[in-house]
Amino acid sequence: MNMEPLHLTRCSINTATLGHREPIDVTIDRIAKAGFGGLAPWRHEIEATDVRRIARQIRALELKVTGYCRSTYFPASTQAQRVANIQSNVQALNDAAELGAECFVMVVGGLPEGSRDLCAARSQVKDGIGALLEQARKVGVPLAIEPLHPMYAGERSVVNTIDQAHAIARELDPYHDGFLGIALDVYHCWWDPQLEGAIGSAGKDKRILAYHVSDWLVPTTDLLLDRGMMGDGVIDLKGFRQRVENAGYAGMVEVEIFSRDNWWKRPPDEVLQTCAARLQSVC
Amino acid sequence: MNMEPLHLTRCSINTATLGHREPIDVTIDRIAKAGFGGLAPWRHEIEATDVRRIARQIRALELKVTGYCRSTYFPASTQAQRVANIQSNVQALNDAAELGAECFVMVVGGLPEGSRDLCAARSQVKDGIGALLEQARKVGVPLAIEPLHPMYAGERSVVNTIDQAHAIARELDPYHDGFLGIALDVYHCWWDPQLEGAIGSAGKDKRILAYHVSDWLVPTTDLLLDRGMMGDGVIDLKGFRQRVENAGYAGMVEVEIFSRDNWWKRPPDEVLQTCAARLQSVC
Numbered sequence: 001m002n003m004e005p006l007h008l009t010r011c012s013i014n015t016a017t018l019g020h021r022e023p024i025d026v027t028i029d030r031i032a033k034a035g036f037g038g039l040a041p042w043r044h045e046i047e048a049t050d051v052r053r054i055a056r057q058i059r060a061l062e063l064k065v066t067g068y069c070r071s072t073y074f075p076a077s078t079q080a081q082r083v084a085n086i087q088s089n090v091q092a093l094n095d096a097a098e099l100g101a102e103c104f105v106m107v108v109g110g111l112p113e114g115s116r117d118l119c120a121a122r123s124q125v126k127d128g129i130g131a132l133l134e135q136a137r138k139v140g141v142p143l144a145i146e147p148l149h150p151m152y153a154g155e156r157s158v159v160n161t162i163d164q165a166h167a168i169a170r171e172l173d174p175y176h177d178g179f180l181g182i183a184l185d186v187y188h189c190w191w192d193p194q195l196e197g198a199i200g201s202a203g204k205d206k207r208i209l210a211y212h213v214s215d216w217l218v219p220t221t222d223l224l225l226d227r228g229m230m231g232d233g234v235i236d237l238k239g240f241r242q243r244v245e246n247a248g249y250a251g252m253v254e255v256e257i258f259s260r261d262n263w264w265k266r267p268p269d270e271v272l273q274t275c276a277a278r279l280q281s282v283c
Numbered sequence: 284m285n286m287e288p289l290h291l292t293r294c295s296i297n298t299a300t301l302g303h304r305e306p307i308d309v310t311i312d313r314i315a316k317a318g319f320g321g322l323a324p325w326r327h328e329i330e331a332t333d334v335r336r337i338a339r340q341i342r343a344l345e346l347k348v349t350g351y352c353r354s355t356y357f358p359a360s361t362q363a364q365r366v367a368n369i370q371s372n373v374q375a376l377n378d379a380a381e382l383g384a385e386c387f388v389m390v391v392g393g394l395p396e397g398s399r400d401l402c403a404a405r406s407q408v409k410d411g412i413g414a415l416l417e418q419a420r421k422v423g424v425p426l427a428i429e430p431l432h433p434m435y436a437g438e439r440s441v442v443n444t445i446d447q448a449h450a451i452a453r454e455l456d457p458y459h460d461g462f463l464g465i466a467l468d469v470y471h472c473w474w475d476p477q478l479e480g481a482i483g484s485a486g487k488d489k490r491i492l493a494y495h496v497s498d499w500l501v502p503t504t505d506l507l508l509d510r511g512m513m514g515d516g517v518i519d520l521k522g523f524r525q526r527v528e529n530a531g532y533a534g535m536v537e538v539e540i541f542s543r544d545n546w547w548k549r550p551p552d553e554v555l556q557t558c559a560a561r562l563q564s565v566c
C-alpha cells in the first residue's frame with residue numbers, strides 16, 4: 001500500500017467520541033485546538049443551544065462539519081407518525097444548512113414497535129428519504145444514508161449493507177445531482193464479503209459522502225457502546241481507506257467511537273490526542 | 284401464507300438450547316419423551332462419553348440427528364495448526380457418521396489471533412472445507428456451512444451471508460453430489476437484504492441441509508448468549524419458513540437457543556415444552 005499519511009486537517013471528530021460530556025462550544029474549541037480539520041456534531045447538542053452562534057464559532061475556527069447526526073428514524077406504526085418523522089428531519093436539515101454541514105447523516109431506523117415486517121420498514125425508509133430529498137436540494141445539504149451493522153436491524157437501521165444503501169440512492173436519485181449518497185463507516189461494513197465491489201461501485205457513482213473510522217474489538221461486550229479506538233481491534237483500516245480512496249473518495253476521515261466503559265471515561269483531551277496519533281499511524 | 288403447521292416429528296432440539304447442564308443421555312431421553320423427532324448434539328457432549336452407546340440410544344428412540352455441532356475453526360496463524368484443525372474435523376466426521384448425523388455443521392472460525400486479514404482467513408476456510416470434503420463423502424456425512432451473523436466475523440466465522448456460503452459450496456463442489464451445502468439459521472440471516480434471492484438460489488441448487496430457528500430479541504444484551512425463544516423477538520419466522528420451503532427444503536426444523544440468563548436457568552422440561560408450543564404456533 002502506498003497511501004499518503006493522514007494529515008489532521010483531513011480528519012474530523014464526531015462529538016459522540018467524547019461522550020457528550022461537555023457543552024458543544026467547549027467541545028468545538030477542544031477539537032480545533034487539537035488540530036483537527038473538522039467535527040460532526042449531534043442534534044441534541046445543537047438543539048440545546050443557538051445554532052447560529054455555534055455556526056459562527058465553527059466558521060471562525062475554520063472547521064468543516066463532516067456530517068450532522070442524525071435523522072429521526074423513518075419507520076413508524078402510523079402514517080401520522082411517519083409524516084411527523086419526516087417533518088422533524090426537515091427541521092434538522094435547516095440546522096444542518098446553517099452549520100454548513102457536508103451531509104445530513106441518515107440513520108434510518110429499525111422495525112416499528114410490534115412489527116416483524118422488514119420489507120415494509122425498508123419501504124417506509126425509502127419513502128421517507130424520497131420525501132426529504134427535495135428539501136435537501138433546497139437547503140444545499142446532501143443526504144448520506146449510513147448502512148448500519150446488521151446487529152442493529154431490529155432497533156436502529158433496516159439498511160445494513162453498502163449495496164443496499166447504494167440501491168436506494170440510485171432508485172430515488174437516478175440522475176444524481178449530488179444530494180443523495182452514502183456515509184461509509186468501517187464499524188458497520190468491515191465484515192461484508194462484497195465490500196470491495198460495493199465500495200468501488202458506490203465510489204464510481206460518486207455516492208460516498210463521508211468516511212467514518214473506529215475499530216471492532218474482540219471481544220465486543222456491548223452491541224452499541226463498545227467500539228474500539230483505531231488500532232485496538234481487528235479492522236484492516238489502512239486497507240479500508242485504500243479501497244475508499246481507490247474508489248475516488250478524497251474527503252475527510254471522521255472518528256466516531258461509542259465507548260461507555262473506556263474512552264468516555266477518559267479526559268477529552270487524552271481521547272483527542274489518542275485519535276490524532278492513531279489516525280496518523282494505523283488509519 | 285398457507286403452510287402446514289409444524290408437527291413435532293419434524294422438529295429437532297439442538298442440545299445447546301438446554302444449556303448443556305445434564306449428561307447427553309439424559310438430554311436425549313428428555314427430547315424423545317417431549318415428542319421431538321430429532322436432536323443436534325455437540326462434540327463436547329459426545330466426546331465425553333461413548334459415541335457408540337449414544338448412537339444406539341438415539342436409534343432405539345428413532346430420533347434423527349439433524350446436525351453434529353460443530354467444526355473446529357479452520358483459520359490459524361500457522362500451517363501446522365491449520366492441518367491440525369482439519370485433522371480434528373476428520374475425527375469429528377467419523378463420530379458424526381457413527382451418530383447417523385444428517386450433516387456436520389461447519390462454523391468456520393474467525394480471524395486468527397493478531398490478524399486483520401479477512402481475505403486470507405476466508406481463503407483458509409475454503410481450503411479447509413475443501414480438504415475435508417473427500418472424508419465427508421467417504422463417511423457419508425454432508426458438510427453444512429453455516430453462515431454466522433456479521434457480528435461474529437472477528438471471532439467465530441468469516442462466512443457471514445447465505446450467498447457467501449453458497450459461493451464457497453459451488454466453487455468446491457460444482458457438480459454437487461450431496462455432500463456440501465448450507466445450514467440456514469434465522470438468527471444469523473434474518474436481516475439480509477438479499478435473503479429471498481439467496482434462499483431461493485441455495486434451494487434451487489439443493490444446498491439447504493439444515494434449518495435452525497430461534498429469535499432476535501430487542502434489545503439484545505449479549506452478542507452470543509442472548510438469543511430469544513421463537514415468538515419473543517422480531518424475526519418473521521413463518522415468513523422465513525415459507526421462503527425456505529418454497530425453495531424446496533422439506534427437512535427438519537431445529538431449535539437452537541443460547542440464552543444464559545433466561546432459558547438456561549429454567550427447568551429443561553419447561554424449555555422443551557415452550558419450544559414445542561412455539562414451533563407449532565409461531566414458526
